[in-house]
Amino acid sequence: MGIKPLADRVVLEPVEEETVTASGLVLPDTAKEKPQQGKVIAVGPGSLDDNGNRSALEVKEGDIVIYRKYGGTEVKQDGTEYLIVSEDDILAIVD
Amino acid sequence: MGIKPLADRVVLEPVEEETVTASGLVLPDTAKEKPQQGKVIAVGPGSLDDNGNRSALEVKEGDIVIYRKYGGTEVKQDGTEYLIVSEDDILAIVD
Amino acid sequence: MGIKPLADRVVLEPVEEETVTASGLVLPDTAKEKPQQGKVIAVGPGSLDDNGNRSALEVKEGDIVIYRKYGGTEVKQDGTEYLIVSEDDILAIVD
Amino acid sequence: MGIKPLADRVVLEPVEEETVTASGLVLPDTAKEKPQQGKVIAVGPGSLDDNGNRSALEVKEGDIVIYRKYGGTEVKQDGTEYLIVSEDDILAIVD
Amino acid sequence: MGIKPLADRVVLEPVEEETVTASGLVLPDTAKEKPQQGKVIAVGPGSLDDNGNRSALEVKEGDIVIYRKYGGTEVKQDGTEYLIVSEDDILAIVD
Amino acid sequence: MGIKPLADRVVLEPVEEETVTASGLVLPDTAKEKPQQGKVIAVGPGSLDDNGNRSALEVKEGDIVIYRKYGGTEVKQDGTEYLIVSEDDILAIVD
Amino acid sequence: MGIKPLADRVVLEPVEEETVTASGLVLPDTAKEKPQQGKVIAVGPGSLDDNGNRSALEVKEGDIVIYRKYGGTEVKQDGTEYLIVSEDDILAIVD
Numbered sequence: 001m002g003i004k005p006l007a008d009r010v011v012l013e014p015v016e017e018e019t020v021t022a023s024g025l026v027l028p029d030t031a032k033e034k035p036q037q038g039k040v041i042a043v044g045p046g047s048l049d050d051n052g053n054r055s056a057l058e059v060k061e062g063d064i065v066i067y068r069k070y071g072g073t074e075v076k077q078d079g080t081e082y083l084i085v086s087e088d089d090i091l092a093i094v095d
Numbered sequence: 096m097g098i099k100p101l102a103d104r105v106v107l108e109p110v111e112e113e114t115v116t117a118s119g120l121v122l123p124d125t126a127k128e129k130p131q132q133g134k135v136i137a138v139g140p141g142s143l144d145d146n147g148n149r150s151a152l153e154v155k156e157g158d159i160v161i162y163r164k165y166g167g168t169e170v171k172q173d174g175t176e177y178l179i180v181s182e183d184d185i186l187a188i189v190d
Numbered sequence: 191m192g193i194k195p196l197a198d199r200v201v202l203e204p205v206e207e208e209t210v211t212a213s214g215l216v217l218p219d220t221a222k223e224k225p226q227q228g229k230v231i232a233v234g235p236g237s238l239d240d241n242g243n244r245s246a247l248e249v250k251e252g253d254i255v256i257y258r259k260y261g262g263t264e265v266k267q268d269g270t271e272y273l274i275v276s277e278d279d280i281l282a283i284v285d
Numbered sequence: 286m287g288i289k290p291l292a293d294r295v296v297l298e299p300v301e302e303e304t305v306t307a308s309g310l311v312l313p314d315t316a317k318e319k320p321q322q323g324k325v326i327a328v329g330p331g332s333l334d335d336n337g338n339r340s341a342l343e344v345k346e347g348d349i350v351i352y353r354k355y356g357g358t359e360v361k362q363d364g365t366e367y368l369i370v371s372e373d374d375i376l377a378i379v380d
Numbered sequence: 381m382g383i384k385p386l387a388d389r390v391v392l393e394p395v396e397e398e399t400v401t402a403s404g405l406v407l408p409d410t411a412k413e414k415p416q417q418g419k420v421i422a423v424g425p426g427s428l429d430d431n432g433n434r435s436a437l438e439v440k441e442g443d444i445v446i447y448r449k450y451g452g453t454e455v456k457q458d459g460t461e462y463l464i465v466s467e468d469d470i471l472a473i474v475d
Numbered sequence: 476m477g478i479k480p481l482a483d484r485v486v487l488e489p490v491e492e493e494t495v496t497a498s499g500l501v502l503p504d505t506a507k508e509k510p511q512q513g514k515v516i517a518v519g520p521g522s523l524d525d526n527g528n529r530s531a532l533e534v535k536e537g538d539i540v541i542y543r544k545y546g547g548t549e550v551k552q553d554g555t556e557y558l559i560v561s562e563d564d565i566l567a568i569v570d
Numbered sequence: 571m572g573i574k575p576l577a578d579r580v581v582l583e584p585v586e587e588e589t590v591t592a593s594g595l596v597l598p599d600t601a602k603e604k605p606q607q608g609k610v611i612a613v614g615p616g617s618l619d620d621n622g623n624r625s626a627l628e629v630k631e632g633d634i635v636i637y638r639k640y641g642g643t644e645v646k647q648d649g650t651e652y653l654i655v656s657e658d659d660i661l662a663i664v665d
Contacts, residue, residue, distance in 0.1 A: 002380040003351070006343045009376055035168045035179075044377075045343070052340045055147040058101045058140070066098070066170060066179070073320045073376055075351060084320075084351070084376045091104055091168055091179045092139075095097040130263045130274075150242045153196045153235070161193070161265060161274070186199055186263055186274045187234075190192040225453045225464075240430040248386045248425070256383070256455060256464070281389055281453055281464045282424075285382035287570040288541070291533045294566055329567075330533070335525040358510045358566055360541060369510075369541070369566045415643045415654075435622045438576045438615070446573070446645060446654070471579055471643055471654045472614075475572040477665040478636070481628045484661055519662075520628070527625045548605050548661055550636060559605075559636070559661045 003075065005044040008087045010059060012038035012067060013080065035066050035091065041082060057087050064094045098170065100139040103182045105154060107133035107162060108175065130161050130186065136177060152182050159189045193265065195234040198277045200249060202228035202257060203270065225256050225281065231272060247277050254284045288360065290329040293372045295344060297323035297352060298365065320351050320376065326367060342372050349379045383455065385424040388467045390439060392418035392447060393460065415446050415471065421462060437467050444474045478550065480519040483562045485534060487513035487542060488555065510541050510566065516557060532562050539569045573645065575614040578657045580629060582608035582637060583650065605636050605661065611652060627657050634664045 003011050015037040040063040046054035059065055072085040098106050110132040135158040141149035154160055167180040193201050205227040230253040236244035249255055262275040288296050300322040325348040331339035344350055357370040383391050395417040420443040426434035439445055452465040478486050490512040515538040521529035534540055547560040573581050585607040610633040616624035629635055642655040 004378040004380055006372070006375055006377060011377065035170060042377075048334070048340050049143070049147050050145045050335045051147075052334050052336075052338055053147055055143050066168075068168065073351075073353065075320060087101070090101055092101060092106065092137075093099040095099055130265060144238070144242050145240045146242075148242055150238050161263075163263065182196070185196055187196060187201065187232075188194040190194055225455060239428070239432050241432075243432055245428050245432045256453075258453065277386070280386055282386060282391065282422075283384040285384055289568040289570060291562070291565055291567060296567065327567075333524070333530050337524050337526075337528055337530045358541075358543065360510060415645060429618070429622050430620045431622075433622055435618050446643075448643065467576070470576055472576060472581065472612075473574040475574060479663040479665055481657070481660055481662060486662065517662075523619070523625050525620045527619050527621075527623055548636075548638065550605060 002077070003042060003082065003084070005042055005084060007044050008047040008057060009044045009084055010040055010057065010087055010090060011042040012065070012072075012083045012085060013041050014038045014083060015064060036069050037064060037066055037094065038083065039064055043087075059087065059090055059093060066091045066094060097172070098137060098177065098179070100137055100179060102139050103142040103152060104139045104179055105135055105152065105182055105185060106137040107160070107167075107178045107180060108136050109133045109178060110159060131164050132159060132161055132189065133178065134159055138182075154182065154185055154188060161186045161189060193232060193267070193272065193274070195232055195274060197234050198237040198247060199234045199274055200230055200247065200277055200280065201232040202255070202262075202273045202275060203231050204228045204273060205254060226259050227254060227256055227284065228273065229254055233277075249277065249280060249283060256281045256284060287362070288327060288367065288369070290327055290369060292329050293332040293342060294329045294369055295325055295342065295372055295375060296327040297350070297357075297368045297370060298326050299323045299368060300349060321354050322349060322351055322379065323368065324349055328372075344372065344375055344378060351376045351379060383422060383457070383462065383464070385422055385464060387424050388427040388437060389424045389464055390420055390437065390467055390470065391422040392445070392452075392463045392465060393421050394418045394463060395444060416449050417444060417446055417474065418463065419444055423467075439467065439470055439473060446471045446474060477552070478517060478557065478559070480517055480559060482519050483522040483532060484519045484559055485515055485532065485562055485565060486517040487540070487547075487558045487560060488516050489513045489558060490539060511544050512539060512541055512569065513558065514539055518562075534562065534565060534568060541566045541569060572647070573612060573652065573654070575612055575654060577614045578617040578627060579614045579654055580610055580627065580657055580660065581612040582635070582642075582653045582655060583611050584608045584653060585634060606639050607634060607636055607664065608653065609634055613657075629657065629660060629663060636661045636664060 005011050040059050040061055043057045043059060046056050048054055067085055067090045071089055072083040075082050100106050135154050135156055138152045138154060141151050143149055162180055162185045166184055167178040170177050195201050230249050230251055233247045233249060236246050238244055257275055257280045261279055262273040265272050290296050325344050325346055328342045328344060331341050333339055352370055352375045356374050357368040360367050385391050420439050420441055423437045423439060426436050428434055447465055447470045451469055452463040455462050480486050515534050515536055518532045518534060521531050523529055542560055542565045546564050547558040550557050575581050610629050610631055613627045613629060616626050618624055637655055637660045641659055642653040645652050
């Protein structure tokens with residue numbers, strides 16, 4: 001996929017919840033800020049710290065993650081919708 | 096449980112207060128922001144500090160903690176509801 | 191008492207002002223944000239600084255302190271009400 | 286082009302989406318804050334960090350990038366419209 | 381006086397302006413946030429800096445200071461009213 | 476000119492756009508926060524960083540710059556109007 | 571004058587603009603936040619940086635400066651009105 005995120009940004013492909021019934025995870029509809037699941041497609045090199053260094057992100061390509069949609073930016077390529085989020089908006093990796 | 100939190104995030108399983116009468120702790124209903132008790136299910140590796148290092152969290156798997164629900168994100172797996180919070184939202188460990 | 195606070199948090203037991211007439215301290219009712227007195231029951235290990243270290247709190251178990259109630263969280267154990275505050279909400283120690 | 290951006294600023298020439306059908310990327314109209322594509326025309330030397338050093342930007346002249354228009358400043362030269370943004374407003378590079 | 385302030389806090393005893401005519405200083409009534417004069421009764425050890433050290437305050441016991449009342453907390457002991465402020469609320473020392 | 480700016484401040488003399496047709500740059504009227512061009516008349520020594528050092532500004536006397544008027548302060552001397560801005564309000568140098 | 575400012579504060583004596591016609595500087599009445607001229611009467615030792623050091627202020631006693639009145643605090647001594655401001659509110663020194 002031809003999108004290379006900057007800094008601590010991550011490109012996600014949203015995962016339909018029907019497709020993850022094997023892991024038994026269900027995200028409730030009633031939560032005020034509904035968390036979502038996605039597959040990590042690409043990750044940035046990390047943000048600059050106070051000394052001008054970058055720390056690698058915790059997530060890597062292929063991870064299934066739970067994220068907050070708030071703040072993300074939608075892009076569409078070849079008919080597939082992606083979301084670009086900051087790693088801060090990713091709460092956890094689903095094993 | 097298949098959720099691996101990032102940074103300083105903690106996965107909690109809310110504890111019904113009837114189940115902790117042994118310790119005699121009661122959380123009042125009248126508090127404006129009602130604190131809650133939960134059991135720590137999984138912890139993240141800690142946030143990055145200014146030098147790109149991570150400091151381990153103070154809580155560990157199995158701890159019973161008092162936390163503020165505000166800011167947490169609910170997820171449900173195999174019929175059990177969990178909450179993902181930042182460690183900042185955890186006030187204390189109940190011995 | 192079975193509550194171990196995290197970071198810079200302090201567990202306080204509010205002190206009725208009638209019980210401290212010996213020290214002669216009176217807290218006025220008219221202040222917009224009424225300060226309160228309490229006894230320190232337990233203290234956290236201190237917050238993490240930018241280098242990943244913790245500095246011990248200035249208050250210790252047994253201190254009588256003046257604190258701002260704003261921001262604290264009430265918990266009740268064995269019929270006694272406690273308050274969990276950040277050390278920032280504690281203004282002074284009453285000798 | 287005669288504009289030399291300061292600090293972490295980047296001069297972009299907006300790219301009409303019709304011109305990038307080869308890469309198949311489409312940016313949806315419905316997003317609340319519509320992301321846009323642009324070509325990097327010039328980059329600043331980077332912002333000062335806490336030690337008085339500058340870290341080079343991640344984008345370079347000629348990159349096609351996805352950016353958020355919010356916060357940018359429009360300038361026009363020889364009939365062409367440019368936008369000056371902070372690198373923070375650039376989300377990703379399109380390969 | 382039995383109040384030991386924490387961090388960068390200072391205990392002040394407000395000074396009636398009639399009592400300082402010798403120094404000739406008059407604080408106008410018309411200022412939107414009226415500055416006040418007070419005598420320093422006790423000072424804290426200073427706030428923690430980013431390296432876990434404390435820097436001594438600039439004011440010391442006995443100084444007459446000009447301060448902004450905003451943000452201070454009133455306490456009363458043995459019939460005398462005191463104010464606990466942060467050193468940031470103290471503008472200057474009156475020689 | 477007798478104004479020596481402090482810290483990261485810059486004294487600008489606004490440039491009428493008719494006078495820069497040679498470079499072909501036109502600043503649109505329709506932008507919400509209209510950028511402006513000016514000539515740098517004097518620059519400050521730079522702001523203090525966390526270690527008490529100052530880093531020289533990127534602009535120098537004589538530069539023609541694009542700046543955001545927001546936040547600047549107007550002064551007038553010998554019939555000429557100047558603007559004092561922070562370097563952060565300067566977006567780019569026009570070659 | 572008997573006022574010793576703390577940290578980065580500066581005591582100013584406002585200068586009537588009629589008295590500075592020699593330098594030809596005129597401050598317009600129409601500016602939203604009208605800048606003012608003043609003479610530096612006393613300066614503080616500088617604010618504490620992250621390492622617990624203080625950096626000397628850029629202004630010194632006797633300087634004529636342009637400042638923003640916003641945020642300053644008025645005091646009056648022996649019939650003269652002074653203003654205490656932070657150095658951040660001082661824009662430039664008038665030579």
